[in-house]
Amino acid sequence: MKKIFTKIILTALSLFFFTNLPETKAQVYDKLNMNLLGTYxxxxxxxxxxxxxxxxxxxxWSNTVGQEFAILGGGDGVYFVDVTNPANPxxxxxVPGVRDSCIWRELKTYLNYAYMVSDxxxxxxxxxxxxxxxxxxxHLVHNGTNILERSHTIFIDGNKLYCASPKGxxxxxxxxxxxxxxxxxxxxxxxxxxxxxxYPAIGSxxxxxxxxxxxxxxxxxxxxxxxxxxxxxxxTQIGSLTTYPDQGYNHMIGLTDNGDVMVMxxxxxxxxxxxxxxxxxxxxxxxxxxxxxxxxxxxHNPFILGNDYAICANYQDGVQIYKITNPxxxxxxxxxxxxxxxxxxxxxxxxxxxWGAYPYLPSGIILASDMQNGLYVLDATVALGVGVNELPxxxxxxxxxxxxxxxxxxxxxxxxxxxxxKVEITDMTGRAVYSLQKDFAAGKFNFNVPAAQFAxxxxxxxxxxxxxxxxxxxxxxx
Numbered sequence: 001m002k003k004i005f006t007k008i009i010l011t012a013l014s015l016f017f018f019t020n021l022p023e024t025k026a027q028v029y030d031k032l033n034m035n036l037l038g039t040y041x042x043x044x045x046x047x048x049x050x051x052x053x054x055x056x057x058x059x060x061w062s063n064t065v066g067q068e069f070a071i072l073g074g075g076d077g078v079y080f081v082d083v084t085n086p087a088n089p090x091x092x093x094x095v096p097g098v099r100d101s102c103i104w105r106e107l108k109t110y111l112n113y114a115y116m117v118s119d120x121x122x123x124x125x126x127x128x129x130x131x132x133x134x135x136x137x138x139h140l141v142h143n144g145t146n147i148l149e150r151s152h153t154i155f156i157d158g159n160k161l162y163c164a165s166p167k168g169x170x171x172x173x174x175x176x177x178x179x180x181x182x183x184x185x186x187x188x189x190x191x192x193x194x195x196x197x198x199y200p201a202i203g204s205x206x207x208x209x210x211x212x213x214x215x216x217x218x219x220x221x222x223x224x225x226x227x228x229x230x231x232x233x234x235x236t237q238i239g240s241l242t243t244y245p246d247q248g249y250n251h252m253i254g255l256t257d258n259g260d261v262m263v264m265x266x267x268x269x270x271x272x273x274x275x276x277x278x279x280x281x282x283x284x285x286x287x288x289x290x291x292x293x294x295x296x297x298x299x300h301n302p303f304i305l306g307n308d309y310a311i312c313a314n315y316q317d318g319v320q321i322y323k324i325t326n327p328x329x330x331x332x333x334x335x336x337x338x339x340x341x342x343x344x345x346x347x348x349x350x351x352x353x354x355w356g357a358y359p360y361l362p363s364g365i366i367l368a369s370d371m372q373n374g375l376y377v378l379d380a381t382v383a384l385g386v387g388v389n390e391l392p393x394x395x396x397x398x399x400x401x402x403x404x405x406x407x408x409x410x411x412x413x414x415x416x417x418x419x420x421x422k423v424e425i426t427d428m429t430g431r432a433v434y435s436l437q438k439d440f441a442a443g444k445f446n447f448n449v450p451a452a453q454f455a456x457x458x459x460x461x462x463x464x465x466x467x468x469x470x471x472x473x474x475x476x477x478x
Contacts (some may be wrong), residue, residue: 073105334383
């Protein structure tokens with residue numbers, strides 16, 4: 001088993017209606033190296049009665065002439081929003097669902113088709129829309145239950161549609177843990193295989209990431225299972241990770257382009273760490289680091305850019321960006337908390353804030369869905385340009401992490417001006433275990449704090465002067 005490195009950081013009208021909210025006193029966003037470009041919200045959507053959710057899944061699509069669109073799941077259906085001008089998102093069409101007050105709605109695209117599923121109770125339906133008519137409208141080509149009625153989420157790899165815990169239609173009313181459909185005819189998917197035909201012990205697949213027919217299946221309380229979908233339409237298990245640190249309900253993973261590193265999120269119970277997993281040997285996945293944006297954070301959905309960046313959608317803390325080029329040392333380079341109603345790090349658990357964050361449009365903008373506030377169009381240019389262990393030059397900032405190899409806390413901070421700074425490390429009882437106060441010139445500073453004498457646990461690192469108050473959290477884990 002490899003050593004585990006942990007870093008925990010605390011920083012603290014078309015068809016209906018659209019609003020491009022300025023950053024006013026009513027909307028003050030916690031953010032770093034990310035900026036708000038535009039928003040969309042349909043204020044007539046009522047919150048569903050259980051959790052108060054109005055929006056859910058998010059995806060993006062671009063046509064052959066460079067126009068870009070957000071596909072936004074809502075409690076009442078799916079919204080198609082033109083974000084070609086990100087400062088002025090415009091609703092172009094709306095596809096109503098069979099039922100409203102949906103908690104879950106997920107969306108993916110293949111060629112010029114959008115596939116839309118919901119996991120809410122019956123009546124429900126599987127919907128397919130032809131997007132080639134945008135920016136005028138979308139054309140619904142399927143809305144029924146004969147293929148399937150419900151699915152928690154979907155993933156498309158090549159010309160195959162993978163469905164997590166689908167029910168109804170071709171898979172049967174009793175459902176299955178996962179099913180694969182052919183998209184040879186994109187408007188009429190055909191069932192190829194159910195996972196329980198080969199592996200009946202897996203009761204549920206919550207989500208999956210698939211590349212070249214290799215399936216990384218998040219199986220809830222059972223952990224992670226890796227399968228190969230073979231050319232004869234059968235499954236073969238090739239790896240698993242069923243016991244790991246800070247384990248909970250395995251919700252979703254993202255994979256680097258080279259296939260060596262996976263970012264994995266456990267959603268329940270709340271406030272679990274995000275795991276970075278070495279999957280270069282697919283038969284033997286190993287957790288190599290863990291991190292949180294704050295103690296109140298709840299991980300939900302990760303998306304990976306290349307081999308370097310994890311775009312993490314966290315309920316209470318919005319969009320969080322980490323550089324994972326060195327997977328044992330993730331470094332946060334930016335964030336934007338979409339749920340302005342509560343401060344980042346809010347420890348009252350609930351389905352509040354960011355559901356997902358789509359970073360793959362050609363323009364590079366990020367589309368984020370907030371469960372209460374709708375669509376956010378974000379500029380993350382700076383956050384995606386900051387290197388490992390680097391701090392932004394244009395703001396006071398601090399990084400801290402525990403280096404297990406050197407048994408030390410490694411601290412770095414950037415000061416915009418010379419000042420007298422106090423650095424203090426306290427344990428979770430508030431007891432100071434380290435303190436330093438001295439004059440620093442403007443610039444960037446790095447130093448180590450020996451930690452051999454510190455017990456394993458969480459520590460608060462505070463960098464304070466009359467001009468700044470920066471706080472991070474570090475977890476020492478042997």
